[in-house]
Amino acid sequence: MKVGIDFTPALYDRGVSRYTTNLVRSLLEKPAVELTLYGSSLRSHQKLTTRAKKVVNAAKVANQPQLHFQQYPPKLHRLIWRFGLNSIQSQLPHLEVFHSWDWLQPPDKKLPLVSTIHDLAMLKYPDVAHPELLKAHQRSWRILKERQAEIIAVSQATKKDIMNFLDIPSFRIHVVPEALPREIRDTNEAMTEQQTEAIKTRLKLDRPYVLFVGTREPRKNLLRLIEAWQPLNDQLDLLIVGAKGWDQTGDVRYHQPNLRFLGKVTDQELNVLYTKVSAYPSWKLFTTARR
16 A cells, blocks of 8 residues: 655654654555655755654665655645645655644545544643644644544544544544554663663752653643642652743743753653653643543
8 A cells, every 4th residue: 555644743852753753663664555754844854854764764664665855834834735735646646545644634635534633632621722733733623524534543532532522433533552652662672771870860860759741731731730749849859851832831930949840851861760750640631541
């Protein structure tokens, strides 16, 4: 089967980036799949190409993939597709199915679509969603329904929400739980005791700590986690790992002893942080792990 996939999410160093990268790795190893990686970025075009080649070189490739990356900036790319221009089939007429990013859909009406939806937190809690992202996702989800796309849901809870909030029928939703990212497993196997101790020293992991990992967005409920942790701050550090988002945790009043914002970390550092953690809370307002 000739499969295309939007590789653009791999640029953003978030959970969806790991998901996209590992999905591509798995597809590359399927003999029955002839894969084409599609994407678009102006400023990060070279970065996109480099990441794709890195994934391909690290995989046990059954069929050499085709790379097709354009140089439209995100906003222009969305606008072009909204007007029905620059379709996938006009560029890659050989494709039989296309896996899209769930917040941006190509204009092709005859190309079968597959898309992964991780959660519908934006619809359940719109007051903590970024307005522009919410609008883009709502448009995208509407297109997926209209074009009768096949949907991958990462949990039964997400499937139920897709049926209830998007009115997509059950038979079009396929639950495929997410696995441990391959790069995390590989990093764990390759880490030496000396590397582990060096990272512990560099990150000052000399006290028990609670660990939060994720982009700092209101829906992650991080402010409430900080408030709940405060009575324990003489016993436990609170380490916040992940990119700065648009919540209020950057406010100076939340900066206090034993609360540390580490920002983005390497896979090696993340491995050590997970290994040595005392508690890993799930404080989101919404989580797909519920059953």
